Amino acid sequence: MDKIAVKVDDLTVAYNYKPVLWDIDLEIPEGVLMAIVGPNGAGKSTLIKSILGILKPIAGSVSFYGKPYSKQRQLVAYVPQKGSVDWDFPTTALDVVMMGTYGSLGWIKRPGQKEKKSALEALEKVGMLTFKNRQISQLSGGQQQRIFLARALVQNASIYFMDEPFQGVDATTEVAIINILKELRRANKTVIVVHHDLQTVPEYFDWVTFLNVKKIATGPVKDIFNDDNLTKTYGINYKVSIQE
């Protein structure tokens, strides 16, 4: 675990003068399964989104294996929050998973048999093969989450960013998802997960980052997942002013 997969330098993000992320430095080693924890409004989703260039930071830089994101896109996959899209969109489960292949296809080129095959494989991995032709609005919350996960798996990336994949899913889906995440880690992939359930952090993850606008701590779960850091993250209200 020497190689650094993701490196974040001095990342600062603000919405209308209110800083959401303040001067974040982060080094995520290759092959870890990392949780980002922190209270509501701590900037967890914002951190992922600005690392991926969906949001524009006002300062800071991000690199993947030492190179900027624009050069390393094929190494990175993203699982957005389930609630970020309209599930009444007229399309099927298989179609959504196929979208994971669009990035490697590039502009204009259509997905073919090869892309379909890898999409079907991903659906099987998340246990959703029988639902491949199901209209997406007819899937349960947990099934929708698995579809999103399958879409990211199709990208066959090295680094995965997931925004609350366990939100609103039942116990069965949670186990299914965590098993896939652990499988990814065994394949030496790096997985970064925004996570809400503190109880399960030691069981699911081996690396953790405490975040509350500022980075509180980051490191191996066994070393830093303690009351001290939890109090620092959840107990005190940080107020930093941008005028400085």
Add this chain to the structure above:
Amino acid sequence: MDITTYIELVFSDYTLRTITLGTAILGAITGMLGSFAVLRKQSLLGDAISHAALPGIAIAFLITGAKDSNTLLIGALVSGLVGTFWIKNIVTKTHLKSDTALGLILSVFFGFGMLLLTFIQKQPNANQAGLDKYLFGQAATLVESDVWMMAIITGVCLLVMLTFWKEFKILLFDADYTKTLGFNTRIIDILITVFIVLAIVLGLQTVGVVLMSAMLLAPAAAARQWTNSLSKMVVLAAVFGAFSGVFGTAISASQNNLSTGPVIVLVASVFVAFSFIFSPSRGLLFKQIRVIKNRRDLELHKTLAFMYHIAETHENISHPHTVKLLNNFQGYTKSTLQKLVDKDYVKLNGNMWSLTPTGFETAANLYTKQSTNDE
């Protein structure tokens, strides 16, 4: 006039043929692009764009002094685009939400357009009469070159849509994710928006500023009811739009003096109403039927479960009981009992009922199924 003579007339009469073709093409392109607008939850964008086009028409007339429809439409296109990009800028650069931005741009541009129209009407230029036809549209002014123009733009739009189908689809579904895959979402967004503006501007002469947005929304809303596939939805919306144009023209041509634009819009809304009620999967009618059927099934199950509880206490499950016993049970009616008999779950013998072995087994399964569901 009966239908066959009307159809003959469409093929022989120049004006009627031009209008029919024009409105059909217009309906097709607006239906097609309307699907995108509806799925992006930008239904009202069309309304804002069409109203924003009005000052462009007036300014184009003031500059050129001519009423050539192509010149005026270029003016409409420019001010429509300006309005649209202002809306987008307001949404991204201020705290205002998109509905506020739409309403603001719509009324400001429309007000300015009306002001210019009244100013033009006071001018001595005799040419100015009839500019206000752009408010409600006048299909009768369509000439062959207008139809050619519509056909060419529709063709280009179709070509672009087929080329960038994959990009359009993924942007409509999940814009953030599209960005992470490395697509320039701004370009796709601009492409879709420009085509929507184009389609609206094309329709101003026929349908007019005020009603134009209905052409965008109605076919798409109707099409969404019938399919769960994006490609089918776009095709269906184009077909609904085209038929609205053809039927609308026919109705207005055969009923004297009925303005074409409003009739087309009304025909399109008939498509919508029909689809909302009669679509098999999403329609109100079948939904209601399913609700009633489910409720009946549940009543039946409840009665069966009640009988099961009584039968359970006896060693012989088919031990007969009096029907009066069931009267204590809420939801029991003679017809539910009859239905249970029809399904061979229950045997009726005079005033006595008894569960059959199948009925007992079904009830037992029902019971365990429900209790596991509760967990």
